[in-house]
Amino acid sequence: MQENNKIDNLKYKAASNKALSRDELIIESALKLFSKLGFENTSMQLVAKEAGVSKGNLYNYFNSKDHLLESLLAHWAKKNIELYSSGLNYGLKSVDDFENLVRYNFKLIKSDKYFWKLYYNLAGQPSVNKIFMKVFYPFKMKYILGFSNYYKHKGIENYNAKATLLVSAIDGVALSYIMMINNEYPLNEVLNELIKQYK
Amino acid sequence: MQENNKIDNLKYKAASNKALSRDELIIESALKLFSKLGFENTSMQLVAKEAGVSKGNLYNYFNSKDHLLESLLAHWAKKNIELYSSGLNYGLKSVDDFENLVRYNFKLIKSDKYFWKLYYNLAGQPSVNKIFMKVFYPFKMKYILGFSNYYKHKGIENYNAKATLLVSAIDGVALSYIMMINNEYPLNEVLNELIKQYK
Amino acid sequence: MQENNKIDNLKYKAASNKALSRDELIIESALKLFSKLGFENTSMQLVAKEAGVSKGNLYNYFNSKDHLLESLLAHWAKKNIELYSSGLNYGLKSVDDFENLVRYNFKLIKSDKYFWKLYYNLAGQPSVNKIFMKVFYPFKMKYILGFSNYYKHKGIENYNAKATLLVSAIDGVALSYIMMINNEYPLNEVLNELIKQYK
Amino acid sequence: MQENNKIDNLKYKAASNKALSRDELIIESALKLFSKLGFENTSMQLVAKEAGVSKGNLYNYFNSKDHLLESLLAHWAKKNIELYSSGLNYGLKSVDDFENLVRYNFKLIKSDKYFWKLYYNLAGQPSVNKIFMKVFYPFKMKYILGFSNYYKHKGIENYNAKATLLVSAIDGVALSYIMMINNEYPLNEVLNELIKQYK
DNA sequence: TATGAATGAGTTTTCATTCAT
DNA sequence: GATGAATGAAAACTCATTCAT
Numbered sequence: 001m002q003e004n005n006k007i008d009n010l011k012y013k014a015a016s017n018k019a020l021s022r023d024e025l026i027i028e029s030a031l032k033l034f035s036k037l038g039f040e041n042t043s044m045q046l047v048a049k050e051a052g053v054s055k056g057n058l059y060n061y062f063n064s065k066d067h068l069l070e071s072l073l074a075h076w077a078k079k080n081i082e083l084y085s086s087g088l089n090y091g092l093k094s095v096d097d098f099e100n101l102v103r104y105n106f107k108l109i110k111s112d113k114y115f116w117k118l119y120y121n122l123a124g125q126p127s128v129n130k131i132f133m134k135v136f137y138p139f140k141m142k143y144i145l146g147f148s149n150y151y152k153h154k155g156i157e158n159y160n161a162k163a164t165l166l167v168s169a170i171d172g173v174a175l176s177y178i179m180m181i182n183n184e185y186p187l188n189e190v191l192n193e194l195i196k197q198y199k
Numbered sequence: 200m201q202e203n204n205k206i207d208n209l210k211y212k213a214a215s216n217k218a219l220s221r222d223e224l225i226i227e228s229a230l231k232l233f234s235k236l237g238f239e240n241t242s243m244q245l246v247a248k249e250a251g252v253s254k255g256n257l258y259n260y261f262n263s264k265d266h267l268l269e270s271l272l273a274h275w276a277k278k279n280i281e282l283y284s285s286g287l288n289y290g291l292k293s294v295d296d297f298e299n300l301v302r303y304n305f306k307l308i309k310s311d312k313y314f315w316k317l318y319y320n321l322a323g324q325p326s327v328n329k330i331f332m333k334v335f336y337p338f339k340m341k342y343i344l345g346f347s348n349y350y351k352h353k354g355i356e357n358y359n360a361k362a363t364l365l366v367s368a369i370d371g372v373a374l375s376y377i378m379m380i381n382n383e384y385p386l387n388e389v390l391n392e393l394i395k396q397y398k
Numbered sequence: 399m400q401e402n403n404k405i406d407n408l409k410y411k412a413a414s415n416k417a418l419s420r421d422e423l424i425i426e427s428a429l430k431l432f433s434k435l436g437f438e439n440t441s442m443q444l445v446a447k448e449a450g451v452s453k454g455n456l457y458n459y460f461n462s463k464d465h466l467l468e469s470l471l472a473h474w475a476k477k478n479i480e481l482y483s484s485g486l487n488y489g490l491k492s493v494d495d496f497e498n499l500v501r502y503n504f505k506l507i508k509s510d511k512y513f514w515k516l517y518y519n520l521a522g523q524p525s526v527n528k529i530f531m532k533v534f535y536p537f538k539m540k541y542i543l544g545f546s547n548y549y550k551h552k553g554i555e556n557y558n559a560k561a562t563l564l565v566s567a568i569d570g571v572a573l574s575y576i577m578m579i580n581n582e583y584p585l586n587e588v589l590n591e592l593i594k595q596y597k
Numbered sequence: 598m599q600e601n602n603k604i605d606n607l608k609y610k611a612a613s614n615k616a617l618s619r620d621e622l623i624i625e626s627a628l629k630l631f632s633k634l635g636f637e638n639t640s641m642q643l644v645a646k647e648a649g650v651s652k653g654n655l656y657n658y659f660n661s662k663d664h665l666l667e668s669l670l671a672h673w674a675k676k677n678i679e680l681y682s683s684g685l686n687y688g689l690k691s692v693d694d695f696e697n698l699v700r701y702n703f704k705l706i707k708s709d710k711y712f713w714k715l716y717y718n719l720a721g722q723p724s725v726n727k728i729f730m731k732v733f734y735p736f737k738m739k740y741i742l743g744f745s746n747y748y749k750h751k752g753i754e755n756y757n758a759k760a761t762l763l764v765s766a767i768d769g770v771a772l773s774y775i776m777m778i779n780n781e782y783p784l785n786e787v788l789n790e791l792i793k794q795y796k
Numbered sequence: 797t798a799t800g801a802a803t804g805a806g807t808t809t810t811c812a813t814t815c816a817t
Numbered sequence: 818g819a820t821g822a823a824t825g826a827a828a829a830c831t832c833a834t835t836c837a838t
Contacts, residue, residue: 022818038325040239043811054820056814065812117325123378124320127240133380161388165372165396168389172371173364179322181332189360190367197364197396221801243829253803258830260801420797436723438637441832452799454835463833515723521776522718525638531778559786563770563794566787570769571762577720579730587758588765595762595794619822641808651824656809658822 023061026051027072035114038121039069039128066131069122073135076115081139084108088146095199098150102170102195106187109174116178143167166198222260225250226271234313237320238268238327265330268321272334275314280338283307287345294398297349301369301394305386308373315377342366365397421459424449425470433512436519437467437526464529467520471533474513479537482506486544493597496548500568500593504585507572514576541565564596620658623648624669632711635718636666636725663728666719670732673712678736681705685743692796695747699767699792703784706771713775740764763795 020028029050033042044065048055062068087101109116122132144163151159173194177185219227228250232241243264247254261267286300308315321331343362350358372393376384418426427448431440442463446453460466485499507514520530542561549557571592575583617625626647630639641662645652659665684698706713719729741760748756770791774782 036325038239038323040237041326044813045811055812056821057819059813060818063813117323121323121325123374124237124316124323125239126235126237126316126320129378129380158388158392161385161392164375164385165368165389165392168371168375169364169368170371171374172367172369175322175370175374176363176367179328181328186360186363189357190364193357193360193364242827244827254829255804255831256802262830264829434723436637436721438635439724442834443832453833454800455798457834458797461834515721519721519723521772522635522714522721523637524633524635524714524718527776527778556786556790559783559790562773562783563766563787563790566769566773567762567766568769569772570765570767573720573768573772574761574765577726579726584758584761587755588762591755591758591762640806642806652808653810653825654823660809662808 022053023071024075026053026058026061026068027075030068030072031076031114031118034069034072034121035117039118039125044068066128069128070131070134073122073131077135077139080108080112080115085139085142085146088142092146092150098199099195102198103191105170106174106191109178110187113178116174120175120178140167162198169194169198221252222270223274225252225257225260225267226274229267229271230275230313230317233268233271233320234316238317238324243267265327268327269330269333272330276334276338279307279311284338284341284345287341291345291349297398298394301397302390304369305373305390308377309386312377315373319374319377339366361397368393368397420451421469422473424451424456424459424466425473428466428470429474429512429516432467432470432519433515437516437523442466464526467526468529468532471529475533475537478506478510478513483537483540483544486540490544490548496597497593500596501589503568504572504589507576508585511576514572518573518576538565560596567592567596619650620668621672623650623655623658623665624672627665627669628673628711628715631666631669631718632714636715636722641665663725666725667728667731670728674732674736677705677709682736682739682743685739689743689747695796696792699795700788702767703771703788706775707784710775713771717772717775737764759795766791766795 026047030042030047033046033050037046044058045055047068048058051058058068062071084105087097087104092098092101119136122128125132144160144167147163147166148159151162156162173187173190177187225246229241229246232245232249236245243257244254246267247257250257257267261270283304286296286303291297291300318335321327324331343359343366346362346365347358350361355361372386372389376386424445428440428445431444431448435444442456443453445466446456449456456466460469482503485495485502490496490499517534520526523530542558542565545561545564546557549560554560571585571588575585623644627639627644630643630647634643641655642652644665645655648655655665659668681702684694684701689695689698716733719725722729741757741764744760744763745756748759753759770784770787774784
């Protein structure tokens with residue numbers, strides 16, 4: 001569980017950026033709305049209003065709606081990928097490392113529901129697929145690789161397939177959890193099961 | 200593998216309805232476009248053009264875009280749910296039954312990529328969440344229940360959690376497979392792994 | 399009050415036409431809807447549905463929406479003008495004749511609210527002004543003339559102006575009565591006053 | 598006749614606002630067209646064109662056609678009700694007051710034909726009845742009350758009925774005058790008669 | 797005569813984006 | 818940087834009317 005603390009410290013630093021710059025403010029507002037209404041159903045007008053900024057001024061920071069989205073994703077990635085993947089950087093060296101990483105990831109997902117709702121909104125949206133892939137493909141590959149190495153070291157034969165399956169399963173669990181309206185998804189039980197099965 | 204054949208026969212019958220009625224034609228066109236462009240980015244105009252029908256006439260068949268979507272999903276469900284879930288109806292009685300069902304499901308998904316792309320497009324779209332849930336929630340529950348019973352009979356303790364995890368994993372695999380552009384996703388390997396793990 | 403009975407008999411005859419021909423049926427349906435929704439806001443579709451007739455068939459009877467309106471008005475006029483103006487045909491020879499006619503007119507208006515709502519809907523609609531005038535201008539002129547003669551015989555100086563004012567006043571009272579939603583208009587009191595003043 | 602002058606001064610001031618703000622310009626254009634073509638038959642497109650403004654921009658000022666209408670009426674009311682009812686504010690204390698008020702009202706109606714045509718267009722339009730009533734019902738009630746008090750002070754028994762009749766008669770006269778195409782309506786004679794009768 | 801599918805122009809409304817201030 | 822008026826293209830939807838059957 002030490003790992004966990006290390007990661008929590010990182011989180012703490014990230015969260016302590018109190019004063020938001022204007023563009024961060026716009027991004028936060030956009031995230032909130034894109035997440036709630038979907039990207040296509042959120043107008044720039046609304047983003048401006050939410051951010052307390054004029055419509056015209058939006059375009060001084062982001063020169064199109066697509067660019068705003070791209071920046072949002074990039075900004076999120078910059079702030080969070082370290083968090084999400086820090087456990088991977090030094091390799092997963094034990095079952096505990098594995099469990100910590102997975103649990104920690106879902107902890108982050110839980111605390112960042114806005115973002116993950118948007119994530120799955122975009123994942124299925126052909127029109128923004130490129131923007132989406134540009135940011136998340138490398139990230140997902142890094143994850144698969146991390147788990148792949150873990151399984152390889154454990155001497156598991158189809159380490160690649162197993163890692164790919166695991167990442168897809170995590171995706172599926174997160175999707176189901178995020179999309180379920182009344183918090184009906186039994187995340188904890190499923191998570192225990194997942195760890196038991198994949199560790 | 201007999202099961203498989205039975206199901207394939209059903210599929211064959213369904214596919215052999217050659218002459219499409221006008222509303223089916225519209226639905227097919229809508230599916231194609233919703234799938235390619237996303238629901239929000241497909242205009243009724245475009246659906247009409249694709250179906251070779253005037254915009255106004257569309258509304259003689261479906262009185263709104265949402266209703267078109269709902270009908271599309273319902274139509275798909277009517278034609279396919281039997282296919283997808285027939286393996287569940289008499290219970291999964293053996294590991295073979297399990298494997299057949301899962302493999303068969305992915306076979307169907309592979310051959311119905313249009314639809315499944317739309318499925319994951321809608322899954323993340325808050326604006327149509329109700330329509331989506333109305334059709335697919337009961338379907339997914341039936342699946343979870345089917346697997347749950349399977350695990351229960353096998354004497355597995357957390358049969359519910361395991362079934363839920365499995366269905367989420369299937370979702371995740373399908374999502375990844377469907378969204379990957381260049382068919383890069385190693386579906387067969389992942390599928391083998393999944394069956395090995397969950398059977 | 400004998401007059402009244404004579405007129406009521408006429409009314410009775412008119413009302414006893416039980417079996418409506420197809421075009422009358424359409425006209426009745428149109429009247430009902432035009433009255434409730436306004437002419438512009440009633441679609442031919444809706445008229446067809448209300449009449450239990452197909453949209454296409456409507457056009458076998460009336461070759462346009464305007465023509466349907468014109469026919470409706472003409473049909474009403476044919477059936478009702480006799481009723482409304484019968485009191486005028488032999489001249490108003492006494493104060494009783496006057497009172498009977500006016501009261502009788504409002505009795506008819508009360509029992510024909512549908513029509514009069516449409517009447518005032520059309521009266522202010524520039525787009526159908528011609529159709530409207532074509533039917534009602536002569537009718538109104540006949541009324542003014544009738545009252546004009548009445549006042550002339552009574553030796554009143556400005557008999558024309560007085561008759562015109564009376565007819566306008568009747569119009570105004572009927573308009574207010576018809577348009578008032580909750581039957582708030584004190585029709586009886588106003589009518590008594592009108593008769594006292596103009597007889 | 599002093600009263601009259603006071604009121605004329607007010608009118609003069611109101612009319613001397615030369616430079617129209619953009620929303621006033623739109624309202625003026627809408628009034629012109631609604632009046633000429635009827636509310637239902639005037640498209641927002643046309644209003645935009647008449648105002649020399651883009652269709653989209655219209656919606657920066659009024660967020661729907663109904664709202665444009667409501668604003669138009671409210672704007673008119675704000676500018677004019679004082680004018681129309683100023684004679685009532687201090688009570689009608691003499692026959693002269695009465696005559697002045699009525700004549701002055703028709704003077705205003707004559708000079709504001711656009712508006713009054715729209716008024717009677719809306720009066721009969723069920724679809725906008727609520728908007729219409731919201732603005733004019735209180736105004737009309739104030740009028741009835743004003744005349745009611747006048748008759749009460751004169752010791753007339755059915756002062757309420759008489760006032761209601763008068764206001765309806767004024768409505769009827771105005772309606773007839775406004776709707777008559779070739780200025781055939783003998784307004785002056787009718788007005789003299791009305792004043793003689795109701796003063 | 798009867799049907800209702802089909803049309804296409806029209807309606808209200810939205811929205812990303814630009815631009816003068 | 819900041820504003821919000823302005824634009825124009827496009828969206829969903831309606832409707833009088835026509836026409837093949």
